[in-house]
């Protein structure tokens with residue numbers, strides 16, 4: 319019996335960003351796709367889109383990114399009966415969800431502090447725990463590993479700035495988590511990798527933040543100044559396809575004209 323791998327992706331938004339692009343790229347490679355997000359309408363619409371293009375996908379809505387909600391949703395994915403009888407194994411997982419607020423320190427609210435800690439640290443911690451437990455049940459693949467756990471980071475994962483106190487603090491925590499897991503579980507042939515996305519990604523939401531018409535036009539049309547979500551997804555596929563003799567913990571990606 320052939321084993322079709324499963325990828326679990328948390329954070330799909332409205333289907334125009336990195337989470338959705340990763341689902342499309344891995345689906346085309348024959349992965350079953352388990353999708354986690356909070357907005358059930360967006361999630362179901364996107365899951366149907368994947369199925370219509372020949373993919374196998376299942377939607378797992380969560381009410382929030384609390385430790386308990388994330389733990390039970392991944393437990394459900396681990397037990398999920400895919401429609402064909404062949405065995406399914408979780409081989410790749412991506413924590414892509416995030417909470418961000420960009421404002422002066424003195425304007426940050428208590429709620430924003432909690433939201434950042436929850437989405438950027440508590441939830442990926444619970445997610446990683448379930449994913450590592452699932453990987454530990456896997457035999458070694460032809461790449462010599464049990465699974466690949468990926469994290470989407472940002473410039474704020476390694477550099478604070480004037481308006482990023484609450485966002486960078488959360489993103490630093492996610493990076494620290496991924497590095498610690500990479501060191502602890504490498505010895506079990508579990509690959510953990512973190513991607514610093516060092517620039518704006520073209521999504522519906524990021525485009526809407528460019529309120530100045532000229533900036534909006536530039537961001538929408540000039541491919542040299544922003545990242546394409548599908549290109550990021552292709553890098554995630556590259557990470558998942560690395561064998562254990564030479565694998566990456568951290569990758570940084572930026573558009574050609576980023577002023578870094």
Ligand SMILES: NC(=O)c1ccc[n+]([C@@H]2O[C@H](COP(=O)([O-])OP(=O)(O)OC[C@H]3O[C@@H](n4cnc5c(N)ncnc54)[C@H](OP(=O)(O)O)[C@@H]3O)[C@@H](O)[C@H]2O)c1
Nearest residue numbers: 329330331332335336337355356414415416472515518519
């Ligand atoms: N966009 C950028 O310019 C940029 C730049 C660098 C790094 N990143 C990182 O990339 C990851 C997100 O990827 P993405 O920006 O390409 O988008 P994405 O994959 O569509 O993910 C969007 C994320 O934002 C959440 N979200 C909350 N409200 C939303 C709304 N109204 N519309 C859409 N999404 C909403 C989503 O949560 P639900 O799925 O639960 O709804 C999801 O976690 C994050 O880790 C972020 O820190 C983004």
